[in-house]
Amino acid sequence: MWDTDRLMSRPISEICAEIDAFTPVDEEWLPLDDLIAEALDHSDASAAYPHLLNVFSRFPDDDGAGVFWSIIHGLETFPDYQPTLLAAIRAQPTDLSLTMVNRMLNGGETHVGDTPWLSVLQxxxxxxxxxxxxxxxxxGFVDLHSA
Incomplete structure (x- = not known):
């Protein structure tokens, strides 16, 4: 359990640095889950968006024993993460970043700014x-949403 006073006083840059440096030991991903929660609960959570999405790029063939879904679900609670997701996909798409686009399309969110999500997938x-x-x-997502 996180100490609430510590959460408020810890700079987001410190949290992001720990996320960037995280490597699981013996397939133990729960410390990352704690960092994800801390970043998303921070008053400057938007500063963590690129660092959180970079986790997918650092571990493209993994889901962190389910921990990566905390990133997806957490970011989906914010109204402004989509441009950062677009930048992450343009830099290095991953299955999970594309899954986030699919989830937005499923929910009727078709664009990020002037960019159609379907064209990003294509x-x-x-x-x-x-x-x-x-x-x-x-x-597969293009086929699903072009039908």
Whole structure:
């Protein structure tokens, strides 16, 4: 359990640095879950968005024993994370970042600013620079939402 006084006094930059440096020991992801919660509860949570999304890029073939879903669910509670998600996808798409786009499309959110989410998925699906797995994920979501 986090000490509430500590949460309010700890700079978001310190929390983000710990998220960036996190590596599981013996497949133990729960310390990251605590950092995610601390970042999302912070008054400057938006500063943590890129660091949280970068976790997907650092561990692209993992879901952190379910802990990464805390990032997805946590970010979905904020109204302003979508531009940061778009930037993360443009830098390095992952299955989980694309899953976040799929979830938005399922909820009727079709654009981030002037950019259609479907075109983002299409560009990932067509880009041979990305892994076959990521391209297949994007392609599957394109097919799902183009029908």
């Amino acid at each position: 560009s990932v699906a067509e880009n041979n620079a990305y892994s076959q797995t990521v391209r297949a994920t994007a392609s």
